[in-house]
Structure formats: C-alpha cells, structure tokens
Amino acid sequence: MTLLAGKTVLLIIGGGIAAYKTHDLVRLLKTRGASVRIILTKAAEEFVTPLSLSSLSGGKVYTDLFSLTDEVEMGHIQLSRAADLLVVAPVTADLMAKMAHGLADDLASTALLATDKPVLIAPAMNVRMWRHRATQRNVEALKRDGVGLVGPNDGEMACGEFGAGRMAEPGEIVDAIVDMLKPRTQPLAGRKVVITAGPTREPIDPVRFISNHSSGKQGYAIARAAAELGAETVLVSGPVSLAIPPGVQMIPVETAEDMLAATTDELPADIAIFTAAVADWRVAAQAGQKLKKSAAGPPTLTLAENPDILATISRSGNRPEIVVGFAAETENVVEHATQKLRKKGCDLIVANDVRRDSGVLGGDRNTVHLVSESGTENWPEMSKDEVAGRLMERLAGMLIKQQGPSG
Known part of the structure; x- marks a missing residue:
C-alpha cells in the first residue's frame, strides 16, 4: 500500500x-x-x-x-x-x-x-x-x-x-x-526505478495522430509509490494531464521511438516498469502538410511496426534486475498476459481488463492479475494508488532478496 x-x-x-x-x-x-x-x-x-x-x-x-x-x-x-x-x-x-x-x-x-x-x-x-x-x-x-x-x-x-x-x-x-x-528507513533508497506511462502519439500529419485512451494514472501512481519508498524515480511519460508526483523526474515524450530512446538513456536501473500504452503501429511516412479531403476519397495510410520497448529492454545487455510489463486486455486476460510474459522476456506481467465497461481506462480503480513463471496472483479491485503501493512493496522485497539491502 x-x-x-x-x-x-x-x-x-x-x-x-x-x-x-x-x-x-x-x-x-x-x-x-x-x-x-x-x-x-x-x-x-x-x-x-x-x-x-x-x-x-x-x-x-x-x-x-x-x-x-x-x-x-x-x-x-x-x-x-x-x-x-x-x-x-x-x-x-x-x-x-x-x-x-x-x-x-x-x-x-x-x-x-x-x-x-x-x-x-x-x-x-x-x-x-x-x-x-x-x-x-x-x-x-x-x-x-x-x-x-x-x-x-x-x-x-x-x-x-x-x-x-x-x-x-x-x-x-x-x-x-x-x-x-515517510518512514526513516526506505527500502528503495539508493535504487533507481524507471517507469513508462501514458499513451504515445504517432503523427499522421502536422495536426493528426494515432493514439489511445490511456490516462497515465496507474503509471503516475506507481512513480509516486516508488518515490515514497526512497527510489530515484524516473517517469518517461507520454502526453497526459496529470501533475508530476513529488520527488519524481519526468521526461516527456510523444512517440514510441521517443519513449524507447528516453528509457534506454536512463539505464542502468534496478527496476523498470512499463505501464505505458504504446502504439503498436505508426504511419510509415508522415505527411508534411495537413491532409485534405478530396474527390478521390480518404487517404491510404501505410503503417509500420513500432519498436517493442518491453522486449527490447528485457533482452538488452543493460537489463534492469527486475522488468515488469503491463498487459491491457479486453478478453482472455490472464491467458494473453501469460503468453506476453514468455514472449517479452520480462519477470512479471500486471494484467488488467480494459474493456470500456470496466472503467479502468481513465478511471481511478483497477483490478489486476500478477502473472509470473510461478503462477498467477489475482488481486481484488482497489484504487490505482493502492495497486501502485502494493506492487512497489512487492518489487522492493524481490529486489532486496536478489541483491541484498542497499549500502
């Protein structure tokens, strides 16, 4: 908590x-x-x-x-x-x-x-x-x-x-x-935590872009919780309308490529948590001017695949000790999250149901499933701040167990 x-x-x-x-x-x-x-x-x-x-x-x-x-x-x-x-x-x-x-x-x-x-x-x-x-x-x-x-x-x-x-x-x-x-002793003092949050925006032309409904609330809550536990906390954030949590360094980005570059620049880190809703695709060639309606009908957009930030960092030579991904799913939540865990090479996946009737996207509450190689842990519905605090305490315990207390 x-x-x-x-x-x-x-x-x-x-x-x-x-x-x-x-x-x-x-x-x-x-x-x-x-x-x-x-x-x-x-x-x-x-x-x-x-x-x-x-x-x-x-x-x-x-x-x-x-x-x-x-x-x-x-x-x-x-x-x-x-x-x-x-x-x-x-x-x-x-x-x-x-x-x-x-x-x-x-x-x-x-x-x-x-x-x-x-x-x-x-x-x-x-x-x-x-x-x-x-x-x-x-x-x-x-x-x-x-x-x-x-x-x-x-x-x-x-x-x-x-x-x-x-x-x-x-x-x-x-x-x-x-x-x-704040407690006098903080379990993540001397550790570095990097978190991605919010959506990315992939430009179509100078005024339009491809994006999603992510509010960034869960990522910002996790950054706040990490800072409260004493970590040097860096938040790589897509465009959101949220205040920067106290004690957190925020790096604003727009595109998936920007987010990957900014995250890579912040390594090495002890823990990396990828909550951002990164666009899977971008327009292969951004138009230099605003696209206009024409008699020929709507323009054809050729898409290119964006970099996979979670997989790239999980497999990098500068990999953090603990890498956590998020899986925003609309069906078969745990099954898809388990597949993502194995595909991406991370240590944990935090999975949640983001169907529109769930109220998760843009809301203040969340129901998550913690998926690891040892199984799935189902958490009850709670506020995003509570999810953040509980997750960071779990990760702090894992890190101390693997590395020992910081000096």
Whole structure:
C-alpha cells in the first residue's frame, strides 16, 4: 500500500472561505488509503457542513467539546492521540495564535494541545493578516515546536486583494502529509526505478495522430509509490494531464521511438516498469502538410511496426534486475498476459481488463492479475494508488532478496 494506507489523519477545519477546499482534500486522502476523522470549528460550520464532510469521510464529524455522546464514543484526548497526524486546514490567524500560546477553549484547540502526534498546518487568511508581525511571531513559534507548514500560496483573495495568504491546494497538502509520514528507513533508497506511462502519439500529419485512451494514472501512481519508498524515480511519460508526483523526474515524450530512446538513456536501473500504452503501429511516412479531403476519397495510410520497448529492454545487455510489463486486455486476460510474459522476456506481467465497461481506462480503480513463471496472483479491485503501493512493496522485497539491502 502507499504510505497513507492504513494511516489515520485527524483533519481540523478552521473558519475561512478556503474551508470549501477540504472536500477535495478528504477525497484525495481517502483515495490514497487514509482514514479521515474531522473536527469542525464553530466558524468553519459557516462555510462547510458536517453532513457533507461525513458523507465524504465515511465517519462522524466532531464539533462540540462538551458533547457527552462524543466523549463516550471518542473522547477528545483519544481523538487527538489515535491519529497518525493532525492537519489543520485552513488554519486561521486566530487558531494559530491559540496553538502558539497553548490556549484550549474549544474542541479543535483542545485536541491540538492534547496531542502527542505530528501536526501540519495550512494557513489561509488575508495577506495583511499573514504579514502582520504577531502572525509571523506565531508562525515562528509553531515551527520551533516542530509544527509542519504548507503554504500559504500567492494569489487573489476572496476579499479582492492579492498576495500570500491563499491556502495550499489539496494536492499540495496531501504531498506534505506524505512527506511528514515517510518512514526513516526506505527500502528503495539508493535504487533507481524507471517507469513508462501514458499513451504515445504517432503523427499522421502536422495536426493528426494515432493514439489511445490511456490516462497515465496507474503509471503516475506507481512513480509516486516508488518515490515514497526512497527510489530515484524516473517517469518517461507520454502526453497526459496529470501533475508530476513529488520527488519524481519526468521526461516527456510523444512517440514510441521517443519513449524507447528516453528509457534506454536512463539505464542502468534496478527496476523498470512499463505501464505505458504504446502504439503498436505508426504511419510509415508522415505527411508534411495537413491532409485534405478530396474527390478521390480518404487517404491510404501505410503503417509500420513500432519498436517493442518491453522486449527490447528485457533482452538488452543493460537489463534492469527486475522488468515488469503491463498487459491491457479486453478478453482472455490472464491467458494473453501469460503468453506476453514468455514472449517479452520480462519477470512479471500486471494484467488488467480494459474493456470500456470496466472503467479502468481513465478511471481511478483497477483490478489486476500478477502473472509470473510461478503462477498467477489475482488481486481484488482497489484504487490505482493502492495497486501502485502494493506492487512497489512487492518489487522492493524481490529486489532486496536478489541483491541484498542497499549500502
């Protein structure tokens, strides 16, 4: 699993317009496998509702320090200490002042004072409030106490002013959470992992191309998981609309030939994982100008076979210790994947069903089968992040068994 799988995050939501972003934050944390508990301040209830957040988190939302029911079910001391990390987003100037001076007059500030777990804050306020000497003194005091800080970002405020004070985006906050929860020992530290992801585009003329529906989500999730385990991670990516995972070097490519060249340049590597949906064919001769309609009918396209990147790297003299291919199939998934394993010369094939009704292409979930010479392992449906984390932990264990721990 990824570093957030099995972790519990206590999210404390302060009273600011940026509270609306916490819906996406909760969704991202759940997608990454985290359990989310939520405390709402009274002011935060003016911007978001307990019902909406409860629906997203799948659990109770806590608001009242003096609720007898809540104290019986999950006392405020237990609430703060049962989490792996406390995140305050948005944190207002008032709430930061309470934290810095040890005040505890509501459920949020009491939980923060009672915790023995790491704390991350994401400030959001007017730029003048953020720059005020009192606020900056409080920020420095919190940093000295070991509180983590993400943001604030520059941008336009709800009040119409511009400058530092916008809450960090949900994806940035999740990255900061992952960074704070990273284990001190990382099994892939000192190792190099190369991953291909996304589709390739094979040009027909200057404006048209042959491609496919790959979103790149699974490959990017694997790159993120590899980096979280400490690997030097290189992502050779076709054209996608995804953010580069933190700690990952991304090399953008277009065609299959570009992808092979870029991947070869990154060898040697300890592990290579080929998730990219590479076009099997390209147009033999790209038209120099845009093809026009004519009375003669549609043009005839002569196709040439693209290089087989997985087979080429599997059989190269600079072969990585572990080579993993992906098989996107629409029928006889395991049977075709087993044939591909033997044909390509790789160590593992991760096979999945990509029929349109499966929801895999472009979706956030996947059901995979791990095919090796020793047999097939069927994994249950899970998020692509969970697939990525589970796969990388498996590969890390295989590598350590074959090479021993890194120096």
